[in-house]
Amino acid sequence: MSAEDLPKKEANVLKGHEGAVLVARFNGDGNYCLTGGKDRTIRLWNPHRGIHIKTYKSHGREVRDVHVTTDNSKICSCGGDRQVFYWDVSTGRVIRKFRGHDSEVNAVKFNEYASVVVSAGYDRSLRAWDCRSHSTEPIQIIDTFLDSVMSVCLTKTEIIAGSVDGSVRTFDIRMGRELSDDLGQPVNCISLSNDGNCVLASCLDSTLRLLDRTTGELLQEYKGHTCKSFKMDCCLTYTDAHIVGGSEDGHLFFWDLVDASVVSSFRAHSSVVRLSFLSYNSVCNTREGSAALGDAKKGPNLILRVTSVSYHPKESCMITASVDGSVRVWKA
Amino acid sequence: MEGDEEDFVFFGTPIEREEDMTSRKKKSIAEASGQLRTLAPWKQEVRDEEGRRRFHGAFSGGFSAGYFNTVGSKEGWTPQTFTSSRKKRAEIKQQDLSNFLDDDEKAEMEGNSLGTSMQFDTFGFTAAEIAKKQAEKEQNERPSAIPGPAPDEIIVPATDPIGVRLMLKMGWRRGHSIKSSRTNSLYDARREARKAFLALSEDASAPVVGSEHAEVEDMETAAYTDNVNQFHKSTPVYVLNPKQDMYGLGYDPFKGAPEFRVCVVTSENKRSHDSHLPGNRESGHKKLLPKKDGLFSFKSRNVAPGFGIGALEELDAEDEDVYASGYDFEAFVEEIEEPSRLTIEDKKKSSVKQDGILPGFKVATNSDYQLQRFDPPVVPKDFVPHHKFPATLEVNHKMAEVPPKEVPLPVDNNLKVLIEGVATLVARCGPLFEELSREKNQSNALFDFLNGGNGHDYYTRKLWEARQKHNDKTKPLLNEKVAPPAQKMTAESRGNILGEKPLKKSAKDVKPAVPTTNTVNIQFHLSDTFIEPASFVEPTEITKPFQHDPAKQERFEQYLKEKYHGGLRTKDAGGSSKMSEAARARERLEFEAAAEAVTQGKWGKESKPSNQQILGASAGRLQFTSGGSEKPEVSRAEEMMKSMFPKREEFQWRPASILCKRFDLIDPYMGKPPPPPRSRSKLDSLIFMPDYVKAATEEERAISNSISSPASQLGEKEGTTTLGIEDKVEVENVERPVDLYKAIFSDDSDDEEGDSNVNQPEDPTKKIEAANTTLSRLMAGDFLESLGKELGLEVPPDQPYVENHPEPHASQKTVPEIHQEVHTQKREAIDSDAHKDISRIKEGGSKNETVVFNHEITEKDKKVKRVENSSGDERSQKRSKRYRHRSSSPDGNRDRHSSRHKGRKKEHRKHSKDRKHRSHGLSSRSRRSADKEYGDGKREKRKWRD
Numbered sequence A: 001m002s003a004e005d006l007p008k009k010e011a012n013v014l015k016g017h018e019g020a021v022l023v024a025r026f027n028g029d030g031n032y033c034l035t036g037g038k039d040r041t042i043r044l045w046n047p048h049r050g051i052h053i054k055t056y057k058s059h060g061r062e063v064r065d066v067h068v069t070t071d072n073s074k075i076c077s078c079g080g081d082r083q084v085f086y087w088d089v090s091t092g093r094v095i096r097k098f099r100g101h102d103s104e105v106n107a108v109k110f111n112e113y114a115s116v117v118v119s120a121g122y123d124r125s126l127r128a129w130d131c132r133s134h135s136t137e138p139i140q141i142i143d144t145f146l147d148s149v150m151s152v153c154l155t156k157t158e159i160i161a162g163s164v165d166g167s168v169r170t171f172d173i174r175m176g177r178e179l180s181d182d183l184g185q186p187v188n189c190i191s192l193s194n195d196g197n198c199v200l201a202s203c204l205d206s207t208l209r210l211l212d213r214t215t216g217e218l219l220q221e222y223k224g225h226t227c228k229s230f231k232m233d234c235c236l237t238y239t240d241a242h243i244v245g246g247s248e249d250g251h252l253f254f255w256d257l258v259d260a261s262v263v264s265s266f267r268a269h270s271s272v273v274r275l276s277f278l279s280y281n282s283v284c285n286t287r288e289g290s291a292a293l294g295d296a297k298k299g300p301n302l303i304l305r306v307t308s309v310s311y312h313p314k315e316s317c318m319i320t321a322s323v324d325g326s327v328r329v330w331k332a
Numbered sequence B: 001m002e003g004d005e006e007d008f009v010f011f012g013t014p015i016e017r018e019e020d021m022t023s024r025k026k027k028s029i030a031e032a033s034g035q036l037r038t039l040a041p042w043k044q045e046v047r048d049e050e051g052r053r054r055f056h057g058a059f060s061g062g063f064s065a066g067y068f069n070t071v072g073s074k075e076g077w078t079p080q081t082f083t084s085s086r087k088k089r090a091e092i093k094q095q096d097l098s099n100f101l102d103d104d105e106k107a108e109m110e111g112n113s114l115g116t117s118m119q120f121d122t123f124g125f126t127a128a129e130i131a132k133k134q135a136e137k138e139q140n141e142r143p144s145a146i147p148g149p150a151p152d153e154i155i156v157p158a159t160d161p162i163g164v165r166l167m168l169k170m171g172w173r174r175g176h177s178i179k180s181s182r183t184n185s186l187y188d189a190r191r192e193a194r195k196a197f198l199a200l201s202e203d204a205s206a207p208v209v210g211s212e213h214a215e216v217e218d219m220e221t222a223a224y225t226d227n228v229n230q231f232h233k234s235t236p237v238y239v240l241n242p243k244q245d246m247y248g249l250g251y252d253p254f255k256g257a258p259e260f261r262v263c264v265v266t267s268e269n270k271r272s273h274d275s276h277l278p279g280n281r282e283s284g285h286k287k288l289l290p291k292k293d294g295l296f297s298f299k300s301r302n303v304a305p306g307f308g309i310g311a312l313e314e315l316d317a318e319d320e321d322v323y324a325s326g327y328d329f330e331a332f333v334e335e336i337e338e339p340s341r342l343t344i345e346d347k348k349k350s351s352v353k354q355d356g357i358l359p360g361f362k363v364a365t366n367s368d369y370q371l372q373r374f375d376p377p378v379v380p381k382d383f384v385p386h387h388k389f390p391a392t393l394e395v396n397h398k399m400a401e402v403p404p405k406e407v408p409l410p411v412d413n414n415l416k417v418l419i420e421g422v423a424t425l426v427a428r429c430g431p432l433f434e435e436l437s438r439e440k441n442q443s444n445a446l447f448d449f450l451n452g453g454n455g456h457d458y459y460t461r462k463l464w465e466a467r468q469k470h471n472d473k474t475k476p477l478l479n480e481k482v483a484p485p486a487q488k489m490t491a492e493s494r495g496n497i498l499g500e501k502p503l504k505k506s507a508k509d510v511k512p513a514v515p516t517t518n519t520v521n522i523q524f525h526l527s528d529t530f531i532e533p534a535s536f537v538e539p540t541e542i543t544k545p546f547q548h549d550p551a552k553q554e555r556f557e558q559y560l561k562e563k564y565h566g567g568l569r570t571k572d573a574g575g576s577s578k579m580s581e582a583a584r585a586r587e588r589l590e591f592e593a594a595a596e597a598v599t600q601g602k603w604g605k606e607s608k609p610s611n612q613q614i615l616g617a618s619a620g621r622l623q624f625t626s627g628g629s630e631k632p633e634v635s636r637a638e639e640m641m642k643s644m645f646p647k648r649e650e651f652q653w654r655p656a657s658i659l660c661k662r663f664d665l666i667d668p669y670m671g672k673p674p675p676p677p678r679s680r681s682k683l684d685s686l687i688f689m690p691d692y693v694k695a696a697t698e699e700e701r702a703i704s705n706s707i708s709s710p711a712s713q714l715g716e717k718e719g720t721t722t723l724g725i726e727d728k729v730e731v732e733n734v735e736r737p738v739d740l741y742k743a744i745f746s747d748d749s750d751d752e753e754g755d756s757n758v759n760q761p762e763d764p765t766k767k768i769e770a771a772n773t774t775l776s777r778l779m780a781g782d783f784l785e786s787l788g789k790e791l792g793l794e795v796p797p798d799q800p801y802v803e804n805h806p807e808p809h810a811s812q813k814t815v816p817e818i819h820q821e822v823h824t825q826k827r828e829a830i831d832s833d834a835h836k837d838i839s840r841i842k843e844g845g846s847k848n849e850t851v852v853f854n855h856e857i858t859e860k861d862k863k864v865k866r867v868e869n870s871s872g873d874e875r876s877q878k879r880s881k882r883y884r885h886r887s888s889s890p891d892g893n894r895d896r897h898s899s900r901h902k903g904r905k906k907e908h909r910k911h912s913k914d915r916k917h918r919s920h921g922l923s924s925r926s927r928r929s930a931d932k933e934y935g936d937g938k939r940e941k942r943k944w945r946d
Helices: A275-279 A300-304 B002-007 B023-032 B103-110 B125-141 B162-169 B180-201 B206-234 B259-273 B280-306 B322-355 B390-400 B413-429 B431-440 B445-451 B456-479 B491-498 B520-526 B550-565 B581-617 B627-644 B657-662 B682-708 B710-714 B716-745 B749-759 B764-790 B800-804 B810-829 B832-844 B846-852 B858-882 B890-910 B913-945
Strands: A009-015 A021-026 A033-037 A041-046 A051-057 A063-068 A074-079 A083-088 A094-099 A105-110 A116-121 A126-130 A138-142 A149-154 A158-163 A167-172 A177-182 A187-192 A198-203 A207-212 A218-223 A234-236 A242-246 A251-256 A262-267 A306-311 A317-322 A326-331 B647-652
Touching: A021 A063, A021 A317, A021 A326, A033 A063, A033 A074, A033 A317, A041 A063, A074 A105, A083 A105, A083 A116, A083 A126, A116 A149, A126 A158, A126 B657, A138 B657, A158 A187, A167 A187, A187 A234, A198 A234, A207 A242, A234 A306, A242 A306, A251 A306, B413 B431, B413 B445, B413 B456, B431 B445, B445 B456, B550 B581
Parallel strands: A021 A306, A063 A105, A105 A149, A149 A187
Antiparallel strands: A009 A326, A021 A033, A033 A041, A041 A051, A063 A074, A074 A083, A083 A094, A105 A116, A116 A126, A126 A138, A149 A158, A158 A167, A167 A177, A177 B647, A187 A198, A198 A207, A207 A218, A234 A242, A242 A251, A251 A262, A306 A317, A317 A326
């Protein structure tokens, strides 16, 4: 995929969220997307046609992450209310609420079989919840992290999580071992490459780092954007040729995977937002002083930051969410 | 710290030293031994095992609360009962004050307490008491505006105590001390004498008289005040001084500095007595002084012991007697206050001495005592009060030397700078430094000039120059003999002497005038704090950033001077007094920036390269720390960061079995004990870890191999075999701790028998299953053991070939031994064919083994077999030794089976529901195969025996 094929044209704007949109995720086949935001709702959209399909309301606080099963039948979501919600897509009802995190939950993911939900919390723990049984107790708590866990990814056999303590930890269930890759910088968001060999970590020193998963080697660093205090997503394009990341000034950056050059950057979200959004998303206040996150009064440019980026799994299509309350669909 | 302590190994029990045992402990021991049991119960004290008494609190019983430290009484604790019958009506009790008062209180109230009658009331206590009661009574009768009883101080007894009356009879007057009459008489006598003296000298000199008169008057008042003083001492009069200062109650502003107390008191008195008679001033001073002192000392004494003893605080040996400690403290405080008191007392004494009125003594007209004075030693005429060190002397001599001839500059600029620097140092620190640096840099080509090599001429010239310069500076010092050296010492030089690191200085800085009179050593040590030698960059030209404004330039220079010389800033900085505060501040900022720029530029231009050269050249002691190498350091740190991160670490992590199940994976820790808590000390890990870890890692390897390696090609049976082994290894691990303890601590014959009885009516299928697990576990045990042998962990005496393998870990010696025991035990449970069986398995799986264990080479297969055999023999020997009665009967083995079974079952019960699921689901296959193998094994065994 050349740089021309990058999704730079705005195809649709999904409006409906009242307040900041914190997460936008494609579903497994890329036909739908889910967004969650400050207005405590999860919304289901058809991004290609720009239609709002359904709203899921039950969260008591903002929604920070949402994930849908591969068969599109269940949703899991998490947020500021310290619970993980397990939804039924069609009825829109909550099947189960998993309580146990001591603090806000930053990220949530289903495993391959949609039998386990793994959530990453501000309470420095990863928790695995069983969707099959009726128990609402976590089946596993991983608390080796030294600081808030910001992001989690699952493979068939591993749980990978990035934490503000600067580590990306891989928990290999099959081998029964934990690999900790210390990056020295607070990790904001991690994202797996589509081939599963690399993990992209967004660090708070305004750098994205690409790690080789087998060796833990640092393959490349991507710089140019601003990411100093807030949680912002990053991901790889579906071809693994480019890297997409949001910036705190509302820009969207595309880097070449191999030579780390900025292929393209443009302002993705620029509309004016109410000031009340400002105070939000001091997502990961520090616990042990490892990162100076959460300074909400940084200046007006932060208002426009891109909170979430999700890339279509099979096409050159991308959705971005921002604190301005809009979700934009970008196509090549 | 902790780690260090943990490394210590203690043998035996420490001898308890005699003095460590506190007296009360001894007492408690004695008590326990029954020595003190003869005491009456009410005399015995309640103590804990440490011999301490329990302190209940000052207001709740002290050391003994209630009846033997209980709330009860001898009869127990019974509440008052109310009984009323028709015949005997309970009278309605009118409660009054007396119901709530103690006996002594009642006695006091009713006034029938025992006391001295008025007739014998020597000190007036009874009178005071009576007066108090009277006052109380009166107060009850007429209510006053101020509630509560009248303060004791106000109430004065109506009658004098008998003592006072006696004294009065004897001629004593109120307000006088007992000796006052004497002193008065003395005073009178002296007065008479003076009068006589005056009369004699009256006609001689009239004007002198007036002064004399005044003097006399002064003396008189002094004497009088002394009297006043004395009777104050004898009968303290408590004057309630109004509090006039702003300090808090009990605050002593002169606590740390008692000498100021006098000053303040004096000034206070001056203020207060200025309006009074001038003669009274001194008296007031003297009068107040001791009292104040007493007041303060009293307070400070009282404040301290109140703190620090709380009821909740741990009782220690020191606070056994809570009350006494307070008094101890008093003495202690007094000691502290000694100096302040001394001065005051000295004063008093001197005042007493001055008058010479020790009662009963007269002042001698001519005293024998004479102050002997000795003349100071005569200073020789040619003495110069200035100490000279040989080094400086040498410098002085060198002064006279003919200056070496001018030498052309060396070509190498770096060498030039280096030579100049060394020359300056040598000039300052003396030849010793030269020698030292010569020694240090003998092999260094750059320092050849010290040994007469390249640039030696230039060096000698420079050295001479530097000495010249140096002497110029020190000479005035030597000449100024009158000025004390302390005055000469600037902050900078003192800093140098003390080895303080000077702040970064500009190149323009003038060479600090360090007196060479100080020891050479210190100077030498200073050489490593020596940052920028003045000679490196001569103050050739001063940069002028403000050339367009001469006044400003001047101010700038002034600023620079101030900045680098240190010291106090002059008030009108650089004569800019007409400027406004803001403008001055702005200019100051400007100057700072300019100064920064100037120094940076200069530094970068001139001294950086040379400095680095020197750094490289003088690898020895002589190091010129360069301030310019900050930046590369930073980048290096960054580099370091980069090379350090990302850093990969690997830990063991145990996924929950249910998680594995949900992820559709095999639990890598299936059936293993929960991971041990991370060992606290090295000792722990030494003993317990290796075994476990070793097993774990091996298993891991085995598992990983069995899963990821193409082991599946080896066929179904073999695959199950590995699985079986894996399972067994884990099971073996589970059991080990229990077995280990059993092997060490218990004779397991009896409990096993009991177990077997219990287990008789068990479900047969279950039994078989359990037997199978046991079997597999045992096989695994054998397997591991043979492995251990292979590795040489156990050396049976009759196995010559094992000697080829030296023991890898001497420290583990104990572990295999225990291990061995465990195994011997286990072996009890199976028939001999069981381990034949495993040998078969091993044989069959020998191909696998090469994959699984690195140590094992296929060539050793034979050996392995032999090990099996021999170890089997050995085992049987052991068994027969230890369990002779058991091994003789096959039934015993049967029993053992069932007991194992039971243990296994227990464990099963412990497992959670899901785990059962797992074991059924996942390992049932392997069980079945194990079953099959068992049968096979039997057949095999027969073959083997044949």
